[in-house]
Amino acid sequence: MDFQSCVNINKEWDIVGARQIGRDFARKIGFGTVDQARIATAISELARNIYLYAGTGKICFETIEEIDRKGLVILAVDDGPGIAEISKVMEDGYSTSGGLGAGLPGVKRLMDEFDIISEQEKGTEIKAVKWVR
Amino acid sequence: MSTLNMDLSNYRDLLKQYIRTQDETALYQAEQFSKLSMQQNISPEEIINVHIQALQELYPELPEGIKSSMNFLLEAMISYGLAYQEFQSLREQQLALKSEISVAASMQQTLLTTVKPEVEGLDIGAISIPANQMNGDYHHFVQNDDNKLGIAIADVIGKGIPAALAMSMIKYSMDSIPENRMDPSNILESLNRVVERNVDPSMFITMFYGLYDPSNEKFYYSSAGHEPGFYYNAAEDKFEEIEARGVVLGVTRDTEYRQYERKVNAGDMIIMLTDGVTECRQGDRFIEPEEVLDVIKSYMHLPAQKLVEQVYKHFERLQDFHLRDDFTLIILRKEV
Numbered sequence: 265m266d267f268q269s270c271v272n273i274n275k276e277w278d279i280v281g282a283r284q285i286g287r288d289f290a291r292k293i294g295f296g297t298v299d300q301a302r303i304a305t306a307i308s309e310l311a312r313n314i315y316l317y318a319g320t321g322k323i324c325f326e327t328i329e330e331i332d333r334k335g336l337v338i339l340a341v342d343d344g345p346g347i348a349e350i351s352k353v354m355e356d357g358y359s360t361s362g363g364l365g366a367g368l369p370g371v372k373r374l375m376d377e378f379d380i381i382s383e384q385e386k387g388t389e390i391k392a393v394k395w396v397r
Numbered sequence: 398m399s400t401l402n403m404d405l406s407n408y409r410d411l412l413k414q415y416i417r418t419q420d421e422t423a424l425y426q427a428e429q430f431s432k433l434s435m436q437q438n439i440s441p442e443e444i445i446n447v448h449i450q451a452l453q454e455l456y457p458e459l460p461e462g463i464k465s466s467m468n469f470l471l472e473a474m475i476s477y478g479l480a481y482q483e484f485q486s487l488r489e490q491q492l493a494l495k496s497e498i499s500v501a502a503s504m505q506q507t508l509l510t511t512v513k514p515e516v517e518g519l520d521i522g523a524i525s526i527p528a529n530q531m532n533g534d535y536h537h538f539v540q541n542d543d544n545k546l547g548i549a550i551a552d553v554i555g556k557g558i559p560a561a562l563a564m565s566m567i568k569y570s571m572d573s574i575p576e577n578r579m580d581p582s583n584i585l586e587s588l589n590r591v592v593e594r595n596v597d598p599s600m601f602i603t604m605f606y607g608l609y610d611p612s613n614e615k616f617y618y619s620s621a622g623h624e625p626g627f628y629y630n631a632a633e634d635k636f637e638e639i640e641a642r643g644v645v646l647g648v649t650r651d652t653e654y655r656q657y658e659r660k661v662n663a664g665d666m667i668i669m670l671t672d673g674v675t676e677c678r679q680g681d682r683f684i685e686p687e688e689v690l691d692v693i694k695s696y697m698h699l700p701a702q703k704l705v706e707q708v709y710k711h712f713e714r715l716q717d718f719h720l721r722d723d724f725t726l727i728i729l730r731k732e733v
Binding site: 301302305356357369370373 | 449471475476479483487
C-alpha cells in the first residue's frame with residue numbers, strides 16, 4: 265500500500281503532529297466528532313508506544329474506499345526491539361507502562377480492524393482500520 | 398443506530414424540560430438514561446456527543462467557544478470510556494475464572510471426601526472448613542481390617558489453589574501405602590519422600606498422623622512439624638499439649654519420624670487441629686491457645702460431632718464470619 269502521508273516519531277511532541285494529521289484525514293473522510301476523537305486517541309497510543317519502546321518510527325495514513333464503504337488505515341512502523349509475547353500485551357490489565365493509557369487493547373477497541381506483525385530485534389508493524397459508520 | 402437516535406430525541410426532550418423547569422423528575426430520568434446507556438455499553442464520549450447535538454438543536458446560535466469547549470470535554474472522556482470497556486471485559490473474565498475455580502473446588506471435595514468411621518468405644522467429631530473456595534487443610538480417616546483407626550490431619554503452608562493441588566497429591570500417596578505399613582512413623586516417612594520429590598521447595602506440608610488400636614486402647618502418633626494437638630485427661634480434668642517432634646514434610650529425603658504412644662482411658666479426648674484453629678484472630682489480636690481449650694471445655698458435654706461444630710461456630714462468630722485460614726478440628730473421645 266502506498267501511503268498518502270507519514271509522520272516520523274522521534275520525540276514526544278511528534279505524537280501531537282501525528283494526531284493532527286490523522287484527525288484531518290478522518291474529518292475529510294467523513295468521520296463524526298466521536299470517531300475523530302477515537303481515532304486521535306488510537307494514534308496517540310500507537311505513537312506513544314513507538315516513542316517509549318522503539319525510540320523512533322513512523323505513523324502513516326491512507327484513505328481506503330470500497331464499493332459501499334470508506335475508511336482510514338493507520339500504520340505504525342518501527343524497527344525497535346519488537347514484542348516478545350503479543351498475546352500478553354493484548355491482554356486487558358497488562359501494561360508495562362504502569363497501567364496508565366489504554367495500551368494496544370485500547371487501540372483495538374477504538375478501531376474496527378487491528379493487526380500486529382512483530383519480530384524480536386527487528387521491529388513492529390501495527391495496522392489499524394476504522395470504517396465510517 | 399435507531400435506538401441511539403431514539404435516545405437522542407429522548408435526551409433532547411429531557412434536557413429541554415430540565416432547562417425550563419429545573420425539575421427533579423427530569424434529573425431522575427437522566428439517571429435512568431445513564432443506567433440504560435451502561436446496559437447498552439454506550440461509552441461516556443457518546444453521551445457527551447448526544448448532549449452536544451441536543452444542545453445545538455435547542456440553541457442553534459450556540460457561541461463558538463461553548464461548542465469548542467464541548468468538543469474538548471468529549472476528547473477528555475475518551476480514555477474513561479476505554480477504561481470502562483476494559484473494566485467490563487475484566488469483569489467477564491473474573492466471572493469465568495470464578496466458575497472455573499468453583500468446578501475445581503467441587504472436584505477437590507469429591508477427591509478428598511473422607512467418611513467418618515464408626516468405631517466401637519470411640520466418639521468421633523470432625524470439621525474442616527476452607528477460608529476460600531479451595532481447602533488447603535486435609536484430614537482423612539483410614540479404618541484397617543484389624544479395626545485400627547488411622548487419622549491424618551495436614552496443612553499446606555499457604556492456601557488456595559496451590560495448597561489444594563498439593564493436598565490431592567498427599568491423598569493419593571496415602572492411598573497407595575500398603576495396609577501393613579500403616580504405622581504413623583512409616584506413613585510420614587513415605588509421604589516425606591513423595592513431597593520432597595514432587596513439591597516445590599518453597600512449599601511445606603505439616604502433618605500429624607495418629608493410629609488408635611482398640612485391642613490395647615493405645616494411641617500411636619507421629620508429627621511432621623504439625624500444630625500440636627491436645628490431650629484431655631478425664632481423671633484429672635486437665636488438658637495437655639500433645640508433644641511430638643518432627644520436621645515438616647519435604648525438607649530432606651531421609652527424615653525419620655519418631656513414633657509416640659499413650660494409653661487412652663475412658664472419657665479422655667484427643668484433639669487434633671490445624672493452625673486455622675489456634676491462630677484465629679479477634680480484630681488484630683491472635684487468640685491464646687487457652688481460649689481454644691476454654692471453648693472446647695464449655696461444649697464438652699456434647700457428642701463429639703456437635704462439639705466440633707459448636708467450636709467452629711464460636712470462632713466463626715469471633716472472626717466476624719470471615720475465616721482467614723482453613724479451619725480443621727478433629728476430636729476423638731474414648732467412651733466410658
